[in-house]
Amino acid sequence: MPPTYAAQYLPVLIQILIAVAVAGGMIGASAVIGRRVKDRVKNSPYESGMKPVGSARERFSVKFYLVAMLFILFDIEAIFLYPWTVVYRDLVKLDLNHGLGGFLNGLFGFFEMVVFVLLVLCGFFYIWKKGVLNWAIEDKDEPIEEKKRAA
Amino acid sequence: MTSLFRAVLDSPWLTPVLTSLVLTAVFPLGVGYLSLLERKLLADFQGRLGPMRVGPHGLLQPLADALKMLLKEDIVPSEAEKSLFAAAPIVSVAAAMMGLTVLPFSGHIFIADVNVGLLIVLAFSSLGAMGIILGGWASNSHYSLLGALRSAAQLVSYEIGLGLGLLAGVMVAGTLSLRSIVEAQLHRHIWFAFSNFGLMLLPFSVFVMAGVAETNRIPFDLPEAESELVAGYHTEFSGFRWGLYMLAEWGNILVVSSVAVTLFLGGWLRPFPDIALLDLPLNAGIPLLTFGGIAVYCMRRAALARLRYERLILIAVSVVFLVTGLAFLIPEPRAQLSGLFWFLAKLSSFVYSVIWLRATLPRVRYDQLMDFGWKYLIPLGLIGLVVNAIIGLL
Numbered sequence: 283m284p285p286t287y288a289a290q291y292l293p294v295l296i297q298i299l300i301a302v303a304v305a306g307g308m309i310g311a312s313a314v315i316g317r318r319v320k321d322r323v324k325n326s327p328y329e330s331g332m333k334p335v336g337s338a339r340e341r342f343s344v345k346f347y348l349v350a351m352l353f354i355l356f357d358i359e360a361i362f363l364y365p366w367t368v369v370y371r372d373l374v375k376l377d378l379n380h381g382l383g384g385f386l387n388g389l390f391g392f393f394e395m396v397v398f399v400l401l402v403l404c405g406f407f408y409i410w411k412k413g414v415l416n417w418a419i420e421d422k423d424e425p426i427e428e429k430k431r432a433a
Numbered sequence: 434m435t436s437l438f439r440a441v442l443d444s445p446w447l448t449p450v451l452t453s454l455v456l457t458a459v460f461p462l463g464v465g466y467l468s469l470l471e472r473k474l475l476a477d478f479q480g481r482l483g484p485m486r487v488g489p490h491g492l493l494q495p496l497a498d499a500l501k502m503l504l505k506e507d508i509v510p511s512e513a514e515k516s517l518f519a520a521a522p523i524v525s526v527a528a529a530m531m532g533l534t535v536l537p538f539s540g541h542i543f544i545a546d547v548n549v550g551l552l553i554v555l556a557f558s559s560l561g562a563m564g565i566i567l568g569g570w571a572s573n574s575h576y577s578l579l580g581a582l583r584s585a586a587q588l589v590s591y592e593i594g595l596g597l598g599l600l601a602g603v604m605v606a607g608t609l610s611l612r613s614i615v616e617a618q619l620h621r622h623i624w625f626a627f628s629n630f631g632l633m634l635l636p637f638s639v640f641v642m643a644g645v646a647e648t649n650r651i652p653f654d655l656p657e658a659e660s661e662l663v664a665g666y667h668t669e670f671s672g673f674r675w676g677l678y679m680l681a682e683w684g685n686i687l688v689v690s691s692v693a694v695t696l697f698l699g700g701w702l703r704p705f706p707d708i709a710l711l712d713l714p715l716n717a718g719i720p721l722l723t724f725g726g727i728a729v730y731c732m733r734r735a736a737l738a739r740l741r742y743e744r745l746i747l748i749a750v751s752v753v754f755l756v757t758g759l760a761f762l763i764p765e766p767r768a769q770l771s772g773l774f775w776f777l778a779k780l781s782s783f784v785y786s787v788i789w790l791r792a793t794l795p796r797v798r799y800d801q802l803m804d805f806g807w808k809y810l811i812p813l814g815l816i817g818l819v820v821n822a823i824i825g826l827l
Binding site: 290291292293294296297298300301302304305306308309311312313315316317318319322324325326327328329330334335337339342345346349350352353356357360361363364367368369370371372374376389392395396399402403406410415416417418 | 446449450452453454456457461502503504505506507508509510511512519522523526527530531533534535544545546547548552553572573574575576577578579582585586589590592593596597600601603604607608609663668669672673674676677799800803804807808811812815818819822823825826827
């Protein structure tokens with residue numbers, strides 16, 4: 283194997299270049315070989331055969347932003363756990379020879395993680411109870427409101 | 434001239450570059466045949482024959498498909514962002530292929546052995562979501578945009594579950610290098626899916642469920658739900674650009690399955706790797722039976738074939754499989770190939786299950802999908818992690 287640390291990643295870089303070149307080459311080949319007939323209607327955005335209504339650059343549900351934000355939070359929390367998982371087997375020792383103090387000392391790494399996961403879970407249940415995770419609209423008041431309006 | 438030749442031959446880059454090139458060549462072809470396999474299996478599940486026209490039993494269908502995609506008109510919608518529209522499928526397929534670089538296909542065959550291999554796989558699988566959302570947004574069509582948004586939300590939601598499943602595996606292995614993970618399973622005499630008194634099966638199943646969702650497969654194929662979104666994010670893509678998206682999708686399936694095999698099912702190790710007595714029956718016998726069986730089947734089909742070219746193709750396929758099978762009888766190639774054989778055998782069973790799922794399950798509703806990802810998989814993943822940490826104390 284290549285000797286230096288950074289050099290380990292060179293094959294990955296080579297593969298990126300090859301992959302992009304191959305993918306670009308395939309599209310290029312199809313652009314050269316395949317024939318093109320310009321047609322205003324054919325080149326319009328697809329809307330099941332109808333004339334496109336408005337632009338697709340419109341606003342979309344705020345829930346997608348919420349999911350993105352939650353993802354960043356939870357993914358970072360998962361990333362925090364990676365270094366811990368790698369060293370976990372060395373970090374934790376079941377020490378029964380040095381009394382309660384020694385025993386708890388050996389479990390330090392374990393309890394650190396438990397506290398961290400519990401904190402994550404607190405936040406998780408908070409957003410759950412706030413209804414952020416409910417994708418379908420299930421406002422219980424809404425049908426009553428509608429009934430009132432109808433009446 | 435000779436000194437240059439020597440320098441190239443002695444260079445430490447030779448093996449990685451060669452493996453890279455072989456992978457790049459094999460990958461599109463392999464994906465083509467996987468698509469044929471999927472069509473054949475689905476047909477079988479539904480009591481049909483599947484592709485039968487191009488070549489014997491449709492064996493040349495993938496080549497015909499590739500040719501057709503090359504010859505198709507490459508439509509760029511007038512409203513699309515041209516540069517992003519061109520870049521998006523390339524980003525997708527490159528990200529899918531990158532995941533394969535750090536995977537050890539056997540003890541000897543790998544492109545890069547990086548000490549944070551698993552993180553690299555995760556990083557590139559996140560990059561794949563970029564290709565999808567870029568493509569959907571650049572198309573400037575309502576269906577594409579909705580498909581891309583759904584897809585992005587789904588991918589990021591299930592990535593957390595995926596990561597939590599992996600965490601438990603890493604905790605048992607104690608390393609992020611995929612090669613060391615397999616070696617750890619050899620030294621610990623157990624596949625990690627079954628370690629910790631079988632409790633690792635919980636993170637393993639979390640990983641597999643999240644993996645199916647991460648690769649947009651049924652029952653979680655909402656991004657391209659054709660009954661509501663036409664084709665989702667790739668509605669506007671045609672010809673080879675569409676083909677690249679399909680390539681990326683299969684690439685992602687292969688990457689996720691390979692990670693599952695490597696981390697949880699012992700990678701290239703054969704079953705019971707520490708019982709030397711089983712070496713000959715498992716490393717020579719089973720490959721010989723498998724490839725020999727395929728060879729015999731192809732020969733029988735060749736005898737039944739009506740057209741001359743079909744017979745020739747079937748005989749050629751049969752000979753290739755027979756030679757491969759016989760190679761396992763000779764010690765030297767066996768040592769090289771047996772790891773690859775077991776890796777591919779485990780990978781194939783995963784791919785088979787993924788196709789089986791498609792034939793069996795209906796698609797879930799979008800709110801069910803998000804509910805399942807957030808309210809079940811993430812808590813299950815955390816529970817799996819803590820439970821296995823407790824067992825790890827012992």
